[in-house]
Amino acid sequence: MRKRKKHGKEQALKALGDAMRHRRVDLKLTQEEVGKAAKLHRTYVTDIENGLRNVSFLTLMRLAEALHCPLSLLMIETERQDGWEM
């Protein structure tokens, strides 16, 4: 079982934002394109990538779809950013 290191909410949101940004940049998509596909305003995508929004599960699902990957993959990357350990 993996255990998460102690950290604040801000760090978890930042890790999620970083994972999303990395995925988007890998796909050579703009925040506007991701926003359009996920039915979110571009500035909202910016905020998420900057760790400023605590998004809901359904929004996460739409974002994962816009980023052409399962949500579990984004979570794996988020946990990696966030310093989970095996």
Next chain:
Amino acid sequence: MRKRKKHGKEQALKALGDAMRHRRVDLKLTQEEVGKAAKLHRTYVTDIENGLRNVSFLTLMRLAEALHCPLSLLMIETERQDGWEM
């Protein structure tokens, strides 16, 4: 790449709830115990398991911690419930 089948929000929330319930039952925990660990009311945990709540990312993180597993694992199980395909 895996592609998600067309489905409603309700089905995605139901899949999340089912994944959480399975994990909790596997651990022989009550909804009250999970709620206490995640700082949520027992009835809120009930609602989540019944697919009636669109929880936030930070709440999902707390629930995963209460269920002693990384959030990515819960998402993998959610996607399996929700009928993702390889």
